[in-house]
Amino acid sequence: MRWMFATVFLIPSFAFAADPEFLLVIRDHRFEPQELSIPAGRKIRLLIDNQDSTAEEFESHALNREKVVPARSRVPVFIGPLAPGRYPFFGEFHEKTAQGAIVAR
């Protein structure tokens, strides 16, 4: 069983080069910016800052990410590396207004 615990506790301790960070703001149930350009072929850290008084869920099937962002808080979402292209996302709790896209160039 030692190998199992080694696997569990060692994998997260690997050190990786710092990922470039991008900020995505949620305000009035809308994403700002609505379209965010990131470098293709690199993993990025997307910091989502929810300034609303209600929670939102960042969701994207194209990016394979679902993450709840509580009211007035920030959470990181790791994305990529992505091939060049447009990757739509939306806020599941306010889908009519909360729409956006990541564009990898």
Next chain:
Amino acid sequence: MNRSSVLPVVLLVCLVLAGPLNAAPSDYVFLPSVSYGERELDFKMGTARDAGEPRQSAGSLGFGYGATQRWFTEIYSKYERLQGEGLRFDASEWENKFQLTEAGEYPVDLGFIVELERPQDRSEGYEMRFGPLFQTEFGRLQLNLNLLVERHFQAAGPAVSEFGYQWQAKYRWQPRLEYGLQGFGEVAKWNHWGSADTQTHRVGPAVFGKVAMGDRQAIRYNAAWLFAVSEGAPAHTFRIQVEYEF
């Protein structure tokens, strides 16, 4: 009666009508991610049959909640049915899932599952199942592997730790329909595998999907038709999981 109140009734009816499941027919592939604040009604069913053997079915109905960004907890009632017999209560279960890394933060996402079960048959004592959950992705291909240890406590028989695994490969085609393969297996004692005819290895095609219903509600499903790839496994197993998220 609105959609949210109809669904649990439909799921219970399905459970009662379910055909018969073998070794853990309602087993499903754990995922390492947690959705904070999410509540879900979780229905699982499985049915299996081997040549010359009566069909066995099992199912469960549970309620789960994303208590934190890292912890999801769920309680279940589990049922089973043997061909020609009625549906009977099998066990209560408490499942706890821990998300240890953020999705995509490392090459492999990591979680940990701990299940505690109290079988209705008290000679079985208590059952604990635990193990790491792994996930990675390559473009639209998502891969999962879970390594699980199961142990009985306070049972009439000797307490042994048994090893099992689950895996799936999923092509994320469309939100409502994804497809791939799933596999499940048990090999008996974790450090002393049983003979080939006692191991249960099953693999088969699977479908997955999520149907958004608006207003923070969604139906998520996955189902698989599994075929035996070892002598100890039932020839055919059908399993399905349907979650109502709200």
